[in-house]
Amino acid sequence: MSRFNLIDEKWIPVRFPDGTRDELGIRDTLLQSGNIAAIEDPSPLVVAALHRFLLAVLYRALEGPTDIDQAKALFKEGLSEGRVTSYLERWRERFWLFDDEYPFGQIPTFEPKAWRAWTALAAEHNADNAKVLFDHVDVESPGTISEAKATRWILAAQTFSVSCGKSELSHTNTAPSATAAMVLPLGRNLQETLLFSLVPQNQEITDVDKPLWERNPESVKSLKVGYGRSESGLADRYTWRIRSIRLEANNPGRIEKLAFASGVDDSSVDQADPMLAYRIDDKRGKLPIQFRERGLWRDFDSLLPDGSHLAPQVIEHATALTRSNRDRFPRSAIVLGQANNKAKIEYWRMERFALPDAMVGNRYIRAEISQLLKDSEEAQKSLWVACRNFARNVLSRGEREPVRKDISAFLEQMAAISWYWSILESCFHEILQEYTLERDPDDIRYEWLKFVRDTLLAAWKKHSASISTGNAWAIRALVKAERPVLQKLKELNDEIKKLEPQKEEV
Amino acid sequence: MNGFIERLVTLNEKDTKVRAVLRRSLAFEPGVYVPAYPYVEPFIKDEDNSWRREVLYLVAGLWALHWREGRIGAPISIGKACATYQSASGSASIERRFINLLDADSDQLLYRLRQMVSLLKEYNIDFNNMLKGLLYWNDDQKRTQNTWARDFYQNIKHEDETESTIKEEENK
Numbered sequence: 001m002s003r004f005n006l007i008d009e010k011w012i013p014v015r016f017p018d019g020t021r022d023e024l025g026i027r028d029t030l031l032q033s034g035n036i037a038a039i040e041d042p043s044p045l046v047v048a049a050l051h052r053f054l055l056a057v058l059y060r061a062l063e064g065p066t067d068i069d070q071a072k073a074l075f076k077e078g079l080s081e082g083r084v085t086s087y088l089e090r091w092r093e094r095f096w097l098f099d100d101e102y103p104f105g106q107i108p109t110f111e112p113k114a115w116r117a118w119t120a121l122a123a124e125h126n127a128d129n130a131k132v133l134f135d136h137v138d139v140e141s142p143g144t145i146s147e148a149k150a151t152r153w154i155l156a157a158q159t160f161s162v163s164c165g166k167s168e169l170s171h172t173n174t175a176p177s178a179t180a181a182m183v184l185p186l187g188r189n190l191q192e193t194l195l196f197s198l199v200p201q202n203q204e205i206t207d208v209d210k211p212l213w214e215r216n217p218e219s220v221k222s223l224k225v226g227y228g229r230s231e232s233g234l235a236d237r238y239t240w241r242i243r244s245i246r247l248e249a250n251n252p253g254r255i256e257k258l259a260f261a262s263g264v265d266d267s268s269v270d271q272a273d274p275m276l277a278y279r280i281d282d283k284r285g286k287l288p289i290q291f292r293e294r295g296l297w298r299d300f301d302s303l304l305p306d307g308s309h310l311a312p313q314v315i316e317h318a319t320a321l322t323r324s325n326r327d328r329f330p331r332s333a334i335v336l337g338q339a340n341n342k343a344k345i346e347y348w349r350m351e352r353f354a355l356p357d358a359m360v361g362n363r364y365i366r367a368e369i370s371q372l373l374k375d376s377e378e379a380q381k382s383l384w385v386a387c388r389n390f391a392r393n394v395l396s397r398g399e400r401e402p403v404r405k406d407i408s409a410f411l412e413q414m415a416a417i418s419w420y421w422s423i424l425e426s427c428f429h430e431i432l433q434e435y436t437l438e439r440d441p442d443d444i445r446y447e448w449l450k451f452v453r454d455t456l457l458a459a460w461k462k463h464s465a466s467i468s469t470g471n472a473w474a475i476r477a478l479v480k481a482e483r484p485v486l487q488k489l490k491e492l493n494d495e496i497k498k499l500e501p502q503k504e505e506v
Numbered sequence: 507m508n509g510f511i512e513r514l515v516t517l518n519e520k521d522t523k524v525r526a527v528l529r530r531s532l533a534f535e536p537g538v539y540v541p542a543y544p545y546v547e548p549f550i551k552d553e554d555n556s557w558r559r560e561v562l563y564l565v566a567g568l569w570a571l572h573w574r575e576g577r578i579g580a581p582i583s584i585g586k587a588c589a590t591y592q593s594a595s596g597s598a599s600i601e602r603r604f605i606n607l608l609d610a611d612s613d614q615l616l617y618r619l620r621q622m623v624s625l626l627k628e629y630n631i632d633f634n635n636m637l638k639g640l641l642y643w644n645d646d647q648k649r650t651q652n653t654w655a656r657d658f659y660q661n662i663k664h665e666d667e668t669e670s671t672i673k674e675e676e677n678k
Contacts, residue, residue, distance in 0.1 A: 464652075465647075468647060468648055468649075468651075468652045469646060469647060469648050471609055472605045472606070472607075472608035472609035472651065472655070473605060473609075475608060475648065475651055475652055475655045476605055476608075476655055476659070478652075478655075479652070479655045479656045479658075479659045479660075480659050
């Protein structure tokens, strides 16, 4: 018997402009999207996955946009209730969470050797490769979760599963874009947010682009031999079945156990994801920007469009949509995703950035912001060298070269560099606000260089203050090490002087 | 403390015995050798500050020890003098002595400074500067020790230890 239809049941968590929250089905979420402020879930991975899922529905329901004119018309007129409703009705039978033939997002014929706890779905509770401190869910007896929650986590698992060896069926690959930082420009309401990210794809692709629910579930037999195929389009990509999942249905309303194994391998090469920013690596070519140990803001320029088209297409698209209507330009963007290291999830995160006003015009400000970030990286380099010299001098006492590993370990526990970055991060968000159409970029850089100089100086002073009361060896290490910082401060001062706004002659 | 060294210079011009007395005073705890009193006591205003008193006697003694007829050139700080000495002699041991000097507590200071000043007999040491520094020797922030160290290392030939390391490791 079919149960829990995602079109009507409440499972998508939304926040309204007045601050109230609710859960809605697909139809209500899309039809009310103009009155919904945002999708909100404690997990950034769920938030990203839900947006991608809804975009896939829209691509199919609207059969487009296939070009910018169509996208602009859509943006002007809003979502067509008729198209959304009729599409959902047409595919209603594929949106049952429990169904004998087409359980949503699942492989109905998959009989696992062992049923696993629902925690396999959620990065937050997954004891395999992401055990979280203070997560006390026992994977042996995890209790149950609601169907709504299970659905959300199915989508998150399909979007963010990372490769982890061999599973019951075959090798488990990483989902397309699972390890990249996903960008979403935020509109004034959910509808705008979705339309900003609904990047046009051409008619030929749109015609064949099939999401998960429009496909027949793969057979277990084919999955066992490691079935793979290439993407047919964005709706396909956004709902890729990277894992074979089947929820156990013996506890009405609740989910305790499920089958979980490898899914469909994505054999597409160089398929660009509109939500990702890319960079060019000398050896490996075009690579997506990922969350790393360092803050994502240090790669902020990669989110901004320029002639290289490496920025997220969603940002370019949002800029194009609002060029003639600047009031609707997205004021901010969120970046969501996870950082992983050899299939171990290190953290997941959502960051929010203000998008500079100056982007509304035709001016490319990426190069300007790149320069600011470069300035701060250069200054940090001097701090890093000074800290490294300090570490070396403290450890060596002038006698012999210490082991490099020891220097690195010493360097890691020094606070100066992380302090420098954390102070500069807040300055950076401030400086982004300065990027209005009227401001002269030189004036902004002038302000920024002063931030950088003051922060560098303060970081080194702070470090010095903690050392200068130590013994003579520490003082020796300190004064021997500080040359690169002093040199950099001098350079910064010279540069600042050059950029100093001239007083107009009376 | 302005004028203390100048006063000693003036006294010395009038009476060569001054130096002999002050030099002799270095054999005693600073401020204990009575014959030196007439030369130093007029400068001691704050009687409760025993450290200030000791430093004045110590510097007076060191000045006398270091004095030489017809010294030329502008006086230089002790840090710079040490650095110049090391660069000129090529001896690495001076740095170690200098480090020991910086680490000296008030009891060790007399001995270590005396040794150092003897070693630097060729250089025109700025005793006014030394006096100022020594007055703050026991400061919690160790400002004097830091200044002296900075003075030393800024004037010494740097080993090139900066650029090569940048490429060695990935920046974080």
